[in-house]
Amino acid sequence: MRGFTDKMAEEKSKYTKRADGRKFDELRKVEAKVGIIPEADGSAMYKSGDTIAIASVFGPRTLHPQHMQNPETGILRVNYDMMSFSVYERKRPGPNRRSQEISKVTEWALAPCVDLSEFPNSVVDVFIEIPQADAGTRVAGINAAAMALAHAGIPMKELASAVAVGKLDKTIVVDLSKEEEDFEEGEGATDIPVCFLSRSKKLSLLQLDGKISTEELNKAIELGKKACEEINKIQTKALKEIKE
Numbered sequence: 741m742r743g744f745t746d747k748m749a750e751e752k753s754k755y756t757k758r759a760d761g762r763k764f765d766e767l768r769k770v771e772a773k774v775g776i777i778p779e780a781d782g783s784a785m786y787k788s789g790d791t792i793a794i795a796s797v798f799g800p801r802t803l804h805p806q807h808m809q810n811p812e813t814g815i816l817r818v819n820y821d822m823m824s825f826s827v828y829e830r831k832r833p834g835p836n837r838r839s840q841e842i843s844k845v846t847e848w849a850l851a852p853c854v855d856l857s858e859f860p861n862s863v864v865d866v867f868i869e870i871p872q873a874d875a876g877t878r879v880a881g882i883n884a885a886a887m888a889l890a891h892a893g894i895p896m897k898e899l900a901s902a903v904a905v906g907k908l909d910k911t912i913v914v915d916l917s918k919e920e921e922d923f924e925e926g927e928g929a930t931d932i933p934v935c936f937l938s939r940s941k942k943l944s945l946l947q948l949d950g951k952i953s954t955e956e957l958n959k960a961i962e963l964g965k966k967a968c969e970e971i972n973k974i975q976t977k978a979l980k981e982i983k984e
């Protein structure tokens with residue numbers, strides 16, 4: 741049950757209604773499809789509103805250069821990239837600090853899902869491309885990549901599902917659009933991407949861009965967890981629909 745202070749905070753918030761009419765805990769329209777790149781070992785698309793992520797998986801294959809190999813296990817390597825036409829103001833092609841950071845946190849978010857112990861000295865490459873961006877591209881990329889890894893037949897302990905939760909002034913909302921991410925009134929916008937694992941229920945990604953109290957953060961994580969359970973169902977359904 742929501743406490744009195746909670747209600748007061750919501751009443752005073754300058755963000756009382758979502759621009760696209762969604763409920764505060766409602767996801768954007770989601771589409772998920774598995775098996776979209778025939779040449780890849782595994783592939784998937786995850787669309788959330790106007791954000792689209794495409795993931796392709798190649799491997800396991802021998803890792804080069806040799807000094808990077810681990811004789812005890814294979815490794816997961818993620819490369820995230822936003823296409824130059826994916827945003828309103830053209831993005832300079834090629835890697836940058838942001839894409840390197842997202843590649844790394846995505847790798848960490850997905851690593852607990854896979855068991856690569858059967859593939860020493862190997863690498864499993866995950867390429868995430870963003871043809872269209874309207875906020876939440878890293879979480880859309882994680883959702884697509886988790887499906888693509890399963891599609892590639894990589895041994896998996898569990899699935900990863902991710903969503904960006906946000907605090908707009910004092911209101912906690914799920915699956916921010918770019919317009920919401922840019923909200924500046926009151927306390928402004930806080931962006932909190934989270935990733936939950938399906939079996940262990942562990943958080944494998946938690947980032948925070950902005951300010952939030954511990955109480956609000958706990959509420960945001962709880963809403964994120966529920967949204968991720970919904971996303972997990974969508975991913976599982978898409979994986980069951982593979983026609984091969």
Ligand code: CDP
Nearest residue numbers: 827828831873874875876877878879918931
């Ligand atoms: O995409 P995500 O929310 O995971 O990461 P972000 O760094 O918080 O970026 C938020 C949004 O800003 C992206 O989804 C794009 O819509 C936009 N963006 C942009 O317009 N130009 C860039 N160079 C990078 C991001």
